[in-house]
Amino acid sequence: MKIHEYQAKQIFAAAGIVVPEGDIATTPVEAYNLAVKYNKPVMVKSQVHVGGRGKAGGIKYAENAEAAKILATQILGMDIKGLTVKKVLVTVAEDIISESYVGIILDRASKKPVIMVSSAGGVDIEEVAAKTPEKIFKLFVDPVEGLKAFQARNLAYKLYRDINQVRKAADIIMKLYKTFWESDASLVEINPLITNTASDVIALDAKMNIDDNCLYRQPDISAMRDLDAEDPAEVKAREADLSFVKLDGSIGCIVNGAGLAMATMDLVKRYGGEPANFLDIGGSSNPQKVVDAVDIILSDSNVKAILINIFGGITRCDDVANGIVEAVKQLQPEVPIVVRLTGTNEKEAAKILKKVKLPSEDTLDKVVKKTIELAGI
Numbered sequence: 001m002k003i004h005e006y007q008a009k010q011i012f013a014a015a016g017i018v019v020p021e022g023d024i025a026t027t028p029v030e031a032y033n034l035a036v037k038y039n040k041p042v043m044v045k046s047q048v049h050v051g052g053r054g055k056a057g058g059i060k061y062a063e064n065a066e067a068a069k070i071l072a073t074q075i076l077g078m079d080i081k082g083l084t085v086k087k088v089l090v091t092v093a094e095d096i097i098s099e100s101y102v103g104i105i106l107d108r109a110s111k112k113p114v115i116m117v118s119s120a121g122g123v124d125i126e127e128v129a130a131k132t133p134e135k136i137f138k139l140f141v142d143p144v145e146g147l148k149a150f151q152a153r154n155l156a157y158k159l160y161r162d163i164n165q166v167r168k169a170a171d172i173i174m175k176l177y178k179t180f181w182e183s184d185a186s187l188v189e190i191n192p193l194i195t196n197t198a199s200d201v202i203a204l205d206a207k208m209n210i211d212d213n214c215l216y217r218q219p220d221i222s223a224m225r226d227l228d229a230e231d232p233a234e235v236k237a238r239e240a241d242l243s244f245v246k247l248d249g250s251i252g253c254i255v256n257g258a259g260l261a262m263a264t265m266d267l268v269k270r271y272g273g274e275p276a277n278f279l280d281i282g283g284s285s286n287p288q289k290v291v292d293a294v295d296i297i298l299s300d301s302n303v304k305a306i307l308i309n310i311f312g313g314i315t316r317c318d319d320v321a322n323g324i325v326e327a328v329k330q331l332q333p334e335v336p337i338v339v340r341l342t343g344t345n346e347k348e349a350a351k352i353l354k355k356v357k358l359p360s361e362d363t364l365d366k367v368v369k370k371t372i373e374l375a376g377i
Contacts, residue, residue, distance in 0.1 A: 098185025249274025312343025
């Protein structure tokens with residue numbers, strides 16, 4: 001689960017990490033009143049769950065309250081990578097002397113949290129990794145022992161020479177790791193971590209992603225979920241208990257089991273197509289899940305064909321077939337649907353599918369090739 005910058009900053013501030021003063025506004029008048037309250041130049045920052053807000057014009061500097069009002073008028077309602085800006089963070093502008101990067105993610109290969117720091121902050125870390133990888137320093141943290149103070153100081157020395165700034169940065173790194181661990185985050189990031197003219201070290205930006213599997217023990221963070229800021233298809237999939245990730249391709253995929261779903265997507269790419277999504281209906285044989293899955297995929301205007309690939313074990317092929325028939329009746333899809341159902345009750349499923357006369361294949365290679373052919377790719 002993603003949360004907004006202003007929400008991440010609230011969590012950071014509660015942990016003792018210094019962040020600029022700021023608050024949220026949903027109207028230009030609210031932005032004006034906040035700027036009047038701070039009585040300083042401010043930044044007006046769009047709050048959407050995507051990167052590149054600044055490049056898209058969603059982050060602007062305002063010299064005074066009137067300018068903040070004008071900028072908020074421009075930013076509110078703006079479309080940034082398909083998401084509409086419905087709120088802005090009005091935060092006190094800082095006099096920046098230097099920009100650094102500090103982030104923590106879970107490294108699945110080592111099964112440890114990894115802290116990354118770089119003196120090249122203020123830009124995407126991927127860009128730094130591509131152009132100047134020598135500026136990125138990593139520390140893999142033992143999850144049992146946790147982060148030690150000397151380790152945080154060593155990382156801070158990679159960012160600053162001034163001993164006071166090193167101490168402040170080390171303190172922030174320690175608190176950031178504690179926040180990462182205690183909030184069940186999959187990512188926490190400060191980009192940039194800045195120094196100002198007073199030699200303060202401040203988290204100018206904040207980003208947090210939370211592990212969905214742990215939200216049951218993070219009720220305060222779970223309550224921060226902003227459904228308006230999420231892809232409607234992903235919201236609907238979550239409500240239907242489907243594992244779904246939207247992608248940029250044109251072949252919609254409905255599969256049971258994450259491994260089979262990944263293999264199916266790999267073959268789509270191998271034979272010249274691009275998957276439009278990852279969608280795993282799981283081990284359930286509930287026909288309604290299939291109806292929901294087809295409905296979600298059809299909401300993507302890029303989809304040119306739908307591939308249904310089911311290997312029936314716990315999942316019964318006849319139940320999936322009933323779901324497919326119901327989906328065709330209810331939704332009347334205008335794109336071709338190609339089906340492969342093999343395993344438990346596959347003969348019964350084949351009889352059921354004759355009602356809708358959908359093309360079917362008996363092997364994974366064949367069903368993928370047929371779907372791409374009918375998609376006109």
